[in-house]
Ligand code: HEM
């Protein structure tokens with residue numbers, strides 16, 4: 001490959017990296033599975049098997065572009081603190097591989113493109129939820145809360161819920177109670193997801209002056225909040241069965257929630273970075289597993 005070809009491909013790789021692709025994939029999974037689930041509650045005889053391929057593709061495109069754009073703007077704004085933390089210092093902007101202003105323009109362009117495309121191809125409520133997700137992540141979390149408030153990720157976590165709600169609204173063009181409650185699963189999952197990681201990386205957040213819970217209150221208090229959160233998340237997730245989600249979802253919610261709570265109880269007994277990392281690794285798949293359970297319920301529900 002020529003030198004210019006190699007330069008181009010590395011720039012593309014860096015723009016993909018600055019978009020936080022692995023997080024975008026999980027966000028899109030929550031949006032698509034919510035779109036499928038909503039077919040049982042949209043007042044039509046259509047099932048999850050009847051959804052339009054184009055609508056599904058456009059949701060994936062709008063959901064990806066919006067999350068990628070919001071993540072790029074986040075990395076533009078966080079470039080100075082990212083430089084101070086080992087975990088983030090090798091990212092494209094702090095490492096100098098991408099110019100900060102170019103990443104900002106890239107992020108803004110993706111956000112504008114995603115909302116515009118959603119407006120003309122999905123529906124107003126889905127567009128509103130996509131815009132809300134961008135707003136919550138970029139303005140509420142990144143600009144206002146992350147460096148100032150110890151509850152930053154709890155409030156900012158709603159950004160992740162917006163992706164699921166956008167998927168639900170793609171089917172229903174509304175935000176009904178169950179659509180909101182399904183999206184709220186992401187909000188409830190975010191604190192244990194991140195706080196387990198933050199216990200492990202608290203020294204770095206302290207160096208960067210970011211008031212994450214373990215930096216301000218220590219590992220023991222954080223482990224207690226994580227466990228309490230799980231004790232609330234499990235009954236909450238089970239209650240969605242009584243709002244209309246199926247038996248397959250219920251089984252997945254009970255099994256995965258209990259496994260997560262066991263790890264969080266053990267973290268309460270061993271509030272240290274080594275165990276927190278194990279708990280982080282167990283917490284991460286919970287979201288994907290439970291949303292796939294929601295989707296399979298919608299597909300299986302109409303199958304037999
Ligand atoms: C305000 C809320 C959140 C915070 C503060 C947060 C924080 C983080 C951090 C610091 C990492 C490690 C990333 C790295 O080291 O590069 C991470 C990883 C991850 N997060 Fe979150 N997260 C949040 C919400 C979410 C949401 C809503 C989702 C998806 C629905 C999500 C999905 C993931 C995934 C899949 C990873 C693993 C990525 C990888 O392995 O590189 N996170 N999160």
Ligand SMILES: CC(C)=CCC/C(C)=C/CC/C(C)=C/COP(=O)(O)OP(=O)(O)O
Pocket residue numbers: 023027066067068070071074078088129130131132133134137159160162163166
């Ligand atoms: C519908 C829509 C567009 C929703 C947007 C949802 C979205 C992009 C959520 C991301 C949440 C997240 C990964 C926060 C971590 O940021 P951080 O700055 O704390 O993480 P870092 O330190 O690893 O950069």
